[in-house]
Amino acid sequence: MTKFPFPILLFHPNPRTISPLRKAHYSPNKPNPATPSVLSPVAATNLIKSLCAQGSPALARRMFDEMPERDVVAWTAMISGYASNGRHEDAWATFRQMTADGVGPNEYTVSSVLTSCKGLGWRRGGAVVHAVAVRRGVDRGTYVENALLDVYASCGGGSDDDGMDEARKAFEEMAERTAVSWTTMVAGYTHRGDGYAGVLVFRRMVQEGAELNPFTCSIAIRACASIGSLTLGKQLHVMVEKSGHGFNLPVANSLVDMYCRCMSLAEARRYFNEMPQRDLITWNAMIAGLQRYNSQEALQLFLEIGSEDLQPNCFTFTSILSACADLAVLHCGQQVHGAIVRRGFTGNLQMANALVDMYAKCGSIADSREIFSEMNQKDLISWTSMMIGYGINGYGKEAMDLFDEMINLGIQPDHVVFMVVISACSHAGLVDEGLKYFDAMRTGYDIPPNSEVYGCVIDLLGRAGRLMEAYELIKEMTFEADESIWGALLGASRMHNNVGLGRLAAQKIMDLKPEETKTYVLLSNIYAAGSEWGEFAETRRLLRGMGSKKEAGMSWIEVRNKVCSFVAGDRSNPYVDLVYEILEMLVQHMTEVECDYNSDGLLHDLEEVT
DNA sequence: GTAGGGTTAG
Incomplete structure (x- = not known):
């Protein structure tokens, strides 16, 4: 890559307007600044492009500001330079200056500034650009149409509108759909969590004979991973191998991730080992995948990461902290924390959340709180993690205080954080307080409780021996209780030796999940505690007949x-x-x-x- | 001078 050619040449011979940048490069031995050579607008524009490509949009901007006249090409080079360096705000501002200066955008400008609208997640900005483009008659063409499609597909529409309807409309109206258009649609659905729709678009693409490239392959695999379909994933794998993109790194990385998410760890590992080359993302996908099922193996693989001359990053450490939390290995977690600090990675939000979680689950609640308090940026997950930490360590009151503090800061709770605070109350025996949160959730925040939340409340009432109230609550539910809810009632019945409710709950679970041996064990224990030996023997007999042991x-x-x-x-x-x-x-x-x-x-x- | 992809936390 060419270095920036100093000294910068002048446009204006007037020394009073010499910028500090240029002054720095003048010396008495250099030619007189009053009579410099002049860069042509084309050369200046090329310089702007080259500076931006080298990652110096600020320097390019000084060049740009000193140009006596700026045509649409120069403006576009500046806008696209900002966009490719992730400086989307500046790209947008420059676009506004350009239109204010009376310079009309062309197709290149429009696609560039749309990239920045997407980067800002700013759908309305995209719509403004769209309107300008229509007015100037530059809203057609593959590049512009694809960029517009991408803004609509990548940025949500509003509260009730995920934005895909408009994207779909634009997609159907396109004169020519390229591989980029198809990829954008699949990605749009997948990133919204609608992997199934993504897979359907991909299938249509294949049916219409569009050519597969690494981009489309990798996003299609991701769509598949998000719905957890191993059958579909394997079909895609075959398709990808046939197309020759099987060991393209992003494609292969998606495959590793897909096998992990489809719970096929052995196949993920086999493919991981077969790959001719791996990068950090490969390792991170494999480590994160292992962590979800076997934290011990995740730690083991983590130790091998150095063998390929790779340095772990925030993604790696976040997964590894989860593994430490899962195994409750405080010393290991502390060492990982040390490695994070040494590498200066402490500012990452997700990783700080994982640290809060790790210390809490390793029983070191003071360290957990310290990390939490020192975070200069917190999201709902930070608050939830801290509350879980308090809850599992028996600090119900602290969890409640933290919840109230969060509300006072104006943070909107979701059903998970309600579940966590109710569960913390449950473990600390704060029954009425827990019920208060349950009530606030339904009436004050209009969040309909899901079955997990009901399970928590049943547990809360059940532990306190308020079994009839728990049973009444199950009957009040607007949907059918699942086995986890009946399981909470069964556990409470066991705790308080209530044969009647225990039998009823067990019967419900046996209908829903007949293979669950735990139910029989709990029920027989209830019979034993109630000295109902006939029923006890019968339940044990059934259990033995199932041929499997409780884990x-x-x-x-x-x-x-x-x-x-x-x-x-x-x-x-x-x-x-x-x-x-x-x-x-x-x-x-x-x-x-x-x-x-x-x-x-x-x-x-x-x-x-x- | 312009558009699309892969890894993390409750």
Whole structure:
């Protein structure tokens, strides 16, 4: 790439108008500034382009400002230079100056400034440009039409309008649809979460015989990943391999991501290993994919990232922090935090959210709060993460205070944050407070509770022993209760040994999910606690007939950077006798300090896994 | 002088 050719030549021979930039390059030995050579407008425009291509739009702007006359080509070079450097505000401002100066935009100007409207997510700006283009008769042509389509497809319309109707209309009216037009439509649907519509557009594209290129392949795979269809994903994979784009990096990266999202980790890993070359995005997709199912393996792969001379970035660290949170390995999380600080990545919002989450889930609530408090930018997820942290650590009151603080700052809550604060109340036994939030959600904020929220409220009432209220609430629901809601009632019935409701809830779950063995275990425990031995034996008989065991309970702690796991009923540890002796001591101690220790359930569950 | 793609958090 050519370097900027200093000294800059002059347009105006008047030394009084010499800019600071040019002054810096004058010296007594250089030619007299009053008689410099003059760049032609074409040469100046080329210089502007070259400066922008080198990532110096500011320098280009000084050149531009010193041009005695600026034609539409110069203006467009400046606008497009800003756009390609991500300076969309400046591109827009320059477009406005241009029209104010009476210079009419052409097709090139229109497509460039539309790119910036998209970059700003600003649909209305796009519509203004559209109107100007129509007035000047430059609203036709592949480039302009595709750029317009992209603004409509990429920026939402308004509260009830996702903007795709208008995009679709523009798309159908196009004289000629290129691969770019098709890609834009598939991407528009996919980014809105309508991967199914995206796949349909892609299918139509193939049917109409449009040629596949890496862009269309990768977005089509992404559409497929978003709906989690492995069958469709595999078909696409075959199609992509046939078209010869199988190992194009963005395409291959989408494939890795697709296999992960379709829960086919082995295939993702196989493809990952087969790839002739990988970049950081490949690694990040694979690590994030593993993290969703097996945090331990995600950490392992993370350690191998250096073998390809790659440096982890914010995406990598965010996934790895989730893995640490999931495994509750505080030391590991602290080391990752250190690596993040050393690399100066601390300003990233998503990663700070992951840090808040990690410290909270590793039980270090003070560190979590410190990160949260020091964030100079917070979104709803930051607040939610902090509230979850308080909730799981038993700080119900703090979660409530944080919720109120958030509301006072004018932040709009969603159903997730309501669920979290209600759940925090539930774990802290703050029943009436939890119900207050549930009421505020429905009446004050008009957010219809989904089944997860109902599950939380049932749990809240159930833990407190208000089982009939919980049952009444289920009956009031406008939709059919699913197994998680009945599960919450069943758990509460077990906790308070309510045979009648327990039997009813269990029956509902058995209808909805007959293969769920946990239901039988819980129900039999309720019968045992109620001394209904006939029913107990019958439930156990059914359970044995199902031929599968309840998954063994497991917990783990981290000691000196190693994770030690404990599986219920496992006696393989060489120190097993000592372990049980100490456990006995702890139980004894808990009983002495009147800790609320529920041992009867433990015995029934324990025999199940042996 | 102009348009389209892949990885992260509750």
